[in-house]
Amino acid sequence: MEMELDKKRNEEETTSKTKEELLLRELAVLKLGLDRNAKPPFVMKYSEESGRGLIANRNIKTGEIILEETAAVWGPKASGACCLQCSLELCELSSFHFCSLCHLHFCSAKCCSLQQSSECAEMQKLSINTDSLESLSKLTLAILVIRCLFLPLTAPQDSIKIRLLQDHMEERKGTKLQKLCQEFLVNYLRDIGLDQKQISNNDIYQVCGILDSNAFESKTFDGVENRAVFPLSAMVNSSCLPNMTHVTRKDRKMVFVASRDIQEGQELFICYTGTRWGNITRRKHLLLTKHFLCRCPRCLDPTECGTFISSIKCPECKRNMVQEAQSDSTECNMPWHCQKCRHKMEHKKVVAIETMIGQMLKLVNKNSTHHLEQVSRKLKRVLTSHHYILLEIYMNLVTLYAKNNEKQERIVELCDILIPVLQKLEGLSKAVAFMLIARIGSQVSICRAGNEELLKSGWLEESLTAFDDAYTLIKSDVQAPESLIEVKISLTNLKEEKDSNKKDFLKLDANSEHLDKDNAYYPPSEENIEKLV
Numbered sequence: 291m292e293m294e295l296d297k298k299r300n301e302e303e304t305t306s307k308t309k310e311e312l313l314l315r316e317l318a319v320l321k322l323g324l325d326r327n328a329k330p331p332f333v334m335k336y337s338e339e340s341g342r343g344l345i346a347n348r349n350i351k352t353g354e355i356i357l358e359e360t361a362a363v364w365g366p367k368a369s370g371a372c373c374l375q376c377s378l379e380l381c382e383l384s385s386f387h388f389c390s391l392c393h394l395h396f397c398s399a400k401c402c403s404l405q406q407s408s409e410c411a412e413m414q415k416l417s418i419n420t421d422s423l424e425s426l427s428k429l430t431l432a433i434l435v436i437r438c439l440f441l442p443l444t445a446p447q448d449s450i451k452i453r454l455l456q457d458h459m460e461e462r463k464g465t466k467l468q469k470l471c472q473e474f475l476v477n478y479l480r481d482i483g484l485d486q487k488q489i490s491n492n493d494i495y496q497v498c499g500i501l502d503s504n505a506f507e508s509k510t511f512d513g514v515e516n517r518a519v520f521p522l523s524a525m526v527n528s529s530c531l532p533n534m535t536h537v538t539r540k541d542r543k544m545v546f547v548a549s550r551d552i553q554e555g556q557e558l559f560i561c562y563t564g565t566r567w568g569n570i571t572r573r574k575h576l577l578l579t580k581h582f583l584c585r586c587p588r589c590l591d592p593t594e595c596g597t598f599i600s601s602i603k604c605p606e607c608k609r610n611m612v613q614e615a616q617s618d619s620t621e622c623n624m625p626w627h628c629q630k631c632r633h634k635m636e637h638k639k640v641v642a643i644e645t646m647i648g649q650m651l652k653l654v655n656k657n658s659t660h661h662l663e664q665v666s667r668k669l670k671r672v673l674t675s676h677h678y679i680l681l682e683i684y685m686n687l688v689t690l691y692a693k694n695n696e697k698q699e700r701i702v703e704l705c706d707i708l709i710p711v712l713q714k715l716e717g718l719s720k721a722v723a724f725m726l727i728a729r730i731g732s733q734v735s736i737c738r739a740g741n742e743e744l745l746k747s748g749w750l751e752e753s754l755t756a757f758d759d760a761y762t763l764i765k766s767d768v769q770a771p772e773s774l775i776e777v778k779i780s781l782t783n784l785k786e787e788k789d790s791n792k793k794d795f796l797k798l799d800a801n802s803e804h805l806d807k808d809n810a811y812y813p814p815s816e817e818n819i820e821k822l823v
Contacts, residue, residue, distance in 0.1 A: 309336055316342075320451055320522040323360060330357055332558055334525060341456070343527040343557050350552040352718055353759055356534060357523060357546040362448035363441060364518035364542065365434030367507060371426035374433055375401035377514045383423055393418045395426050408444040409437065417483040432478055434505075434517055438497045439489050451521035457499035461581040471498045502579060508538040510768050520544045529559035529586040530572055531595065535719040536560065537767035547763055549717030565716050568600035568644075568678045569613070570622045588715070590615060593629075597711050599681070601674040602640060604628035610674050611635060643672060647679060659690050659697075676711050684708055685721075688728050692773070698732035698739075705729035720767065723760035730757050731777040737784060750784060757781055 317334040324330070331354075332344040350356060366377035373380070378397045380386060386395045387402050392413035396402040413436075419425040441449035462468050476494050480486065504524040505517045523544055526534065533556070535549040552558065563575045569589060576584050588594050592612035593601075601610040609630040613622075626635045647669065655661045666683045673680055684704045691697045691704075705725050712722045730753045737744050744750075761778060764770050 313342065316454055319454065320525065322447055322451065324522070325358070328358070332356070340527045342525055344525055346552045346554055346556050346558060348554050350548045352548050352551050353762060354548045355545060356548055356558065357544075359520045359523050359544050359546075361518035361542055361544070362445070362452055362521050363434065363437045364516055365437060366430055367515040367517045368430055369427070370430070371395065371423050372430045372514075373397035373401050374430065375404050377510070377516050379514070381423075383426070386420075386426065388420055389413075392416075393420050395420060395429070406444060409440065412440045412443055415483070419482070428478055429482075432475060434501060435475055435494065435497055436479070436484075438501065438519075439484075439493065448521075452500060452519060455500050455504045455519070455521060455524050457496045458503050458581045459496060459499055462495070462499055467498075467502065468495060471495060503581075506536075506544060508544075508768070518542070518544070526558050526560050528562040528576070528580070528584065530561055530563075530565060530584060530588040530715075531586055532559045532561045532565065532716060532719075534558055534560050535716065535763070537720055537764060538769075539766045540768055545766070549719045549722075561716075565719075566599070566678050566681055566712070566721075569594060570600065573622060595714055597676050597714055598674045599676055599678045599711065599715070601677065602626070602643060603672055603674055604631060604633050605635075606633045607631045611640075613637065613640075644679075647673075651679075656686060657690065659687055659694075662687050662690075675707070681708060681711065685725070688725065692728050692731065692771070695735075698735045701732040702729055702736070705732075718759060718763065720764060723763045724771070726756050726760040727764070727771060727774060727777060730760075730781065731773055734777060734780045734784060738780070750781075750788060754781060754785060 313334045313336060320334075321330070331346055331348050331350055333347050334342055335345050336342055366372040366374065368377065368379055370379050370381075371386070372378060373386075373396045374394050375396050380397060385397070387397065387399050388395055389402050389405065389410060392405075392410045394402075394405065394410070394413055396405070418429060437444075438452065441452060471494065472491070475498065476491055479489075479494065501517070501519065504521075505519050506523070508516050508518065510516070523536075523546060526546075533548060533550045533552050534546050536544055536546045538544055546560070562580055563572045567575070573584050573589060576582060592615050593610075598610045598612070601612055603609070604611050607628060607630050609628055611626045611628050611633070613626045614624040623637045625637060626640055627633065650665065654665050662683050666680060666687075669677075669680055669683075684707060688701055688704050688708070691701050705728055709722060709725050709729070712719065712725065716722060733744060733749060733753065757778065761774065765774065
């Protein structure tokens with residue numbers, strides 16, 4: 291018996307060592323292309339619960355850059371015809387510039403010149419139709435998949451890295467996602483001449499699985515959406531309480547930054563879904579697209595870490611109603627109850643309320659601050675003050691007010707609601723940084739308008755520190771606000787003015803001091819004050 295136990299232990303140790311060696315090799319491959327001088331503060335480990343993940347191998351401070359990575363493959367995320375280089379959407383066929391060799395469409399000759407020659411060579415083998423916007427739209431939708439399929443020929447190193455990623459082929463079999471892939475992508479790719487002998491249907495399914503499971507979405511300053519795969523970054527697991535945030539630079543590099551202090555041995559997390567979404571929406575989205583049921587501390591806490599971001603108001607006492615915890619159920623249908631009076635409500639009734647609100651929001655002009663303020667007042671009758679629907683409306687209002695340079699006091703008020711909730715859920719994230727910049731910018735304007743009490747309150751010193759942290763995070767992001775430098779200059783000028791005024795006051799005070807022979811202090815006389823004035 292003892293010999294059998296020893297044998298089992300030896301087998302487990304051997305298996306463990308084999309896994310560690312495999313993970314080391316995979317990590318070495320995934321790190322190809324990174325700066326050779328960079329020493330990422332993490333290792334890759336495997337767990338039965340979440341598979342491969344990145345673990346901090348030293349303490350990491352908030353704001354510290356953890357990883358910078360260039361996309362292995364990228365493309366537009368759009369339903370219309372877009373430039374295949376910069377993703378700019380165009381509405382006229384005559385506005386496009388076509389490559390004379392491969393016939394891919396771009397917004398300009400400049401964007402066309404940035405296309406890789408290896409990609410152009412492979413695209414020339416396809417029969418690409420350019421006679422209508424509909425044809426260009428289809429190619430725009432398929433281009434990311436095509437680029438992935440051609441990687442073994444255009445970028446072999448990136449192809450090897452992408453093949454290490456999870457594809458969820460088994461979970462996707464027979465699903466609507468796979469049927470959609472067959473009906474549109476597979477049929478379209480065959481129509482334009484992709485040879486089935488070289489690239490099978492299964493190859494296409496696998497690439498679609500890899501993209502759906504691992505691609506990151508980002509926006510440009512103009513709001514143009516892209517999708518890209520960053521293979522090493524894709525090893526980071528998900529939590530709805532992430533400890534990292536990411537920014538996208540103009541050179542298309544993804545930069546991951548610690549949004550909280552991370553201790554050695556802790557796992558690194560991002561959120562695969564919307565951190566500002568409600569519990570039910572997040573869990574359903576992750577189950578549908580990433581094929582796992584999230585069991586992070588936030589998802590298992592009915593109050594969502596005390597934020598009550600999914601809660602509605604109790605119809606009896608107007609306090610918070612929360613849904614009863616459900617750790618393993620894929621059906622989010624547990625009843626809701628009031629935390630004070632214990633009044634209960636069926637889940638389907640809560641869903642009906644949110645559906646009704648969703649229909650109402652479709653009718654609201656999202657660019658009208660008046661309409662948004664009006665609807666937020668109505669929603670506060672049924673939703674708790676930090677409900678995710680209200681938070682999104684507030685963020686939209688902040689953006690609009692800041693853009694129009696109006697209602698500075700209201701911006702501060704809204705940011706004071708948003709920032710504490712977002713910081714609890716995300717740490718010092720990109721969204722928090724944007725809100726901090728908006729609040730500080732408005733407070734600077736209020737000061738400039740003559741509010742001296744704000745300067746006396748110690749606000750300036752606190753704002754300088756907060757601004758530096760936010761500025762460092764988002765200064766290189768493609769969506770960094772245009773007013774960023776302006777706010778920085780105004781804040782610095784205010785500090786210089788305050789310091790200058792303080793020096794003048796101290797100088798005045800020193801000149802007005804009267805000391806007797808024992809160095810005792812006496813207040814300045816009225817006569818001397820008149821002289822100083």
